[in-house]
Amino acid sequence: MKKFKEVFQNPNFRRLFFANFTSQMGSVIGLTAFMFYLLDRFSDQPAYATITELMYSVPTLAVFFLVGVFADRMDRQKIAYYCDWLSAILSLMLIGTIILGWMPLIFAVLFLRSAIQKFFFPAEHAMVQGILKKEDYTTAAGLNQLVMSLFMLFGNGLGIFVYWTVGVYGAITVDVITFIISALLIKSAVINEEVRLPNGKHKLTDLKVKLVLSDFKLGMKYIFEHKLLRTLLVGFIVFGVVNGGFTVMPIFMLKYKLAPDSYEEMSVLVGVVFGVGVLLGSFFASLLSQKVKLYQMVIMGLLISGSFIVLASFANHTYLFMAFTFISALGLPLVNIAIGGWMPSIIDPKMMGRVQGWISPLMMFSQSLTLGFIAYSFPAILKVEMLFWLVGGCLMLVGIFYLFTLPKFTKISNNETQSTTVRQTGTV
Template structure:
């Protein structure tokens, strides 16, 4: 707790933290409200809800090779600032598109806004790496994890309340205001030039196809030549499988096994149980990072979550299932906070954007493949219990892999890190 209080004394971190919070809050409220709007207006055409989800995910596959290069070659503060300002303008356009009622324009604006937002996180992470000390990385990761768990716990409820009371236009107004607040907070940050421009000054003229391809390839080579980093990112590919499976299997087991007649009501309780587990786990994980090595916490979190996800497949009642999911959620922050606190300390600040630019598409690719396999094989080939065994088993396999690999690479990395941070 003391470390959390101290880190908020850093004015740049304080502004960036609340900028990230407000920006994410607006996105959650806007997306959830828009999904309900489509389901209300086009209740007999649920395909529109699926298209909306695609408009938020597809841009990743189109801009992933740019986001990291931009974060390393251009002013990181300006990137984060313009992500919010352009998103606020596109929110106003979305307001008008919904008023007109032309779906192609609505989906186009959603696609563009999502694409713009993909540039925010690598730039913000690069700034945080530069303005925090090595000892503060895990604390910052813990705070971000707690915020994300609060959104899991309360985000949809707040979004639904705003939609019910103010309608889709009211929700978009909240969305617009949060982007503006986030932009103002980022604009007011006084960030050293070496943090904003870790590779020196570059202009848009420098970012031609050849230079972008060269920088993107340099990011890949940096990862491949960095054994510890490569091992961690290798685990992210499996985490994509876990994310893909876990995005659907809780609802599947409620609908097809435990509560077929009341699965919608129980899905709300499921969100509360999972969010509460992540929130409580985040609090304890933040304290444990000060006492244990990162790789120990990662393995412990993977074993806890993997074991109890497999156990959830054998739950005979819905309430026991919710209890097991709560326990499984306790282990996830150990993994997220440890990795979030570890990676900034082992990545060269000049390469942070390009490394971050590789992680998201790798996870999304494995996640998309997993969802495609599930769509083709469930329930004709595999059962819902098998899906839980797959997800939990993947976590346990990564735990074994990390147990064997990480201690060795940690010893090799320590001299290098000492030189890098001296």
Template sequence: MKDFLKIFQNRNFSKLFLAGFTSMMGSIIGVTAFMFYLLDKFSEQPFYATLAELMYSLPTLAVFFIVGVLADRMDRQKIALYCDWICAVLCLALMGAILLDWMPLIFAVLFLRSAVGKFFFPADQAMVQGILSKDEYAIAAGLNQMVGSMFMLFGNMLGIFIYWSVGIQGAIAFDLVTYVVSALLIMSMKVNEEVRLPNGKHKFKDINIGMVWKDFGAGFSYIKNSKLLMALIFGFFLFGVVNGGLSVMPAFIMKYKLAPENYEQMMMWMGIVFGISVLAGSVICSMLAKKIKLSTAIIIGLFASGIAIGLCAVAANIWVFFIFTALMGLGIPLVNIGLGGWLPKIVDPKMMGRVQGAITPINMLSHTVTLALIAAFFPKFLSVEALFWVVGGALFIVGLFYMFTLPKYDVEETEETTDMDLKEKVPV
């Protein structure tokens, strides 16, 4: 607990943390409300709910080549700030599109807002790396995991409540407010120039196609020269499968199998169960972060959550499903805290944006393909149980792969080899 209190004495981190919190809150609540809006509006066509989720993942594939480059070449604080302001404006555009009730325009605005939002995370994480010390990375990862669990606990529930109370327009208006609050917090930060501009000052006119592709390629080359990063990349690809499936599977199994008459209420209860279990797991894992190897935490978490997701497929009733959901929630923090505490330690600060920019499209490619396959084959060719088996199996496969690869990478050895062997290859 003292470590958590100490890290918040860093005012820049406190503001950045709260900015990320509010920005994430808006997007999660809005996406949740919109999915239920589409499930109500097109009750017999789950394709639309899946398509809405695709509007979250597809934009990554449109902007992946430039996201990380901008985070490393331009002012990271301004990137995060402009993302929030533009997303706030697009919330107004989305409200107008919903009033017109023209689905192509609605999906187009959702796509654009998501594309703009993709620039926030690499800039945010790159600033965190400069604001905190290496010893604080795992603590920050634990805090981020706790925030994620709070969203799981209250995000879906609040999204559904707002949708019930004031409709989809009220949920989008809530999104707008959270983006504005996040922008104001980013504006109030006082970040050193070496953190905001680790590679020196650049102007937009300096960012041409040749430079973008050169820098993007440098990010992949940097990853290729690190065996640990290459091993982690494989996991991120399959994590995309998991994230894509879990974004729609709980709603589908509730609506079409376990609780067709009151699936919205049961989704709220599932959010509470899952959120509490992830929050408990986050607290436990944060305390264990300095006592066990990060590789061990990741592997245990993958096996535990993968088995739990697979068991969800055979749940005979809603209460058994909740038990397996809670077990899954206890395992996920081990993975997230392990990865979140490891990456900042092994990546050069000058390359963090490009590394994140390379990882994200790999993750989102599999995320998007998974959602596309679900939209095409569910429920005609794939049962909802099969979806859970596929996703649980993906986590189990990653667990097996990591079990044979990650333990040999000791943190201290990794830091030493990364600094000595790769630092000279970082383009400035």
């Protein structure tokens, strides 16, 4: 808790932290409310709700090659600021399109709003790297994990509550307000030019297709040339597998094995149990990060989560299944916080945006592959228990892989950093 307090004493971090929080809130509330509005109004067309989810995720694949380049070449503070304002304007446009009732236009606005929001996080995350000391990165990652846990636990419920209270128009208006608050917080932060513009000043007209593609390839080259960074990115690919599996695995387990008559109600409880596990795991991981090495946290988290996901497949009672799910959720923040705190310390600030620009598409690609594989193979080829073996087994295999690689690559990375310091200062 002392470390949290120390980090929060940095006024710029406070502003960026709450800007990130309010911007995420603006993403969640309106989207959830709109989905329930569609389910209420078009109950015989559930595909609309699925398309709404796609309008949130698919833009990642449309703009992933741009977001990192923009975060490294343009003013990071202005990118985050204008992302929020454009999201607020598009939210107002969304209200207008819902009044018109033309679904293609509604989905087009949702797509644009989501695409704009994808530029926010790489720019904000890169600024956080520049305003904190190296030893504070893991604490900041822990705080961000807590926010993610809270949204996982309460995000959909908050969106439903706002929808029931003020309706879909009121919920989207809340989006507008939260985006504006986030923009004002970003604007009020005093960020040094070397943090905002690590690669010098550029205009939008400077970002030609050739430069964008060159920078995108440079980000890929940078990742592949750094063994530790390349190895850590394997974790993000596995997270995509876990995300893809967990969107359907629990409900399949309940529907086809444990609670076929009450799986809908039980799935809500499983979601709450999982969210509570991640939240408590975030607190535990934040404390543990001050006592053990980060690579040890990553390995522990992967092995704990993977083993209990596999054990969950053998549960013959709903509450035993929830217990295993809870313990598996406790382990995931160990991995998230360790990697989230580690990466800023090993990535050149001038390359942070381009590296971050690779993470989301890698996760989205592995998540899509997992969902596609499940759609093809379940239940014709795979039983429901095998889905848990697949996801849990992937986590355990990566944990074992990290057990043999991370200690070695960490030592190499530390030696390289020390050598750089000697060259630059003449001292260790």
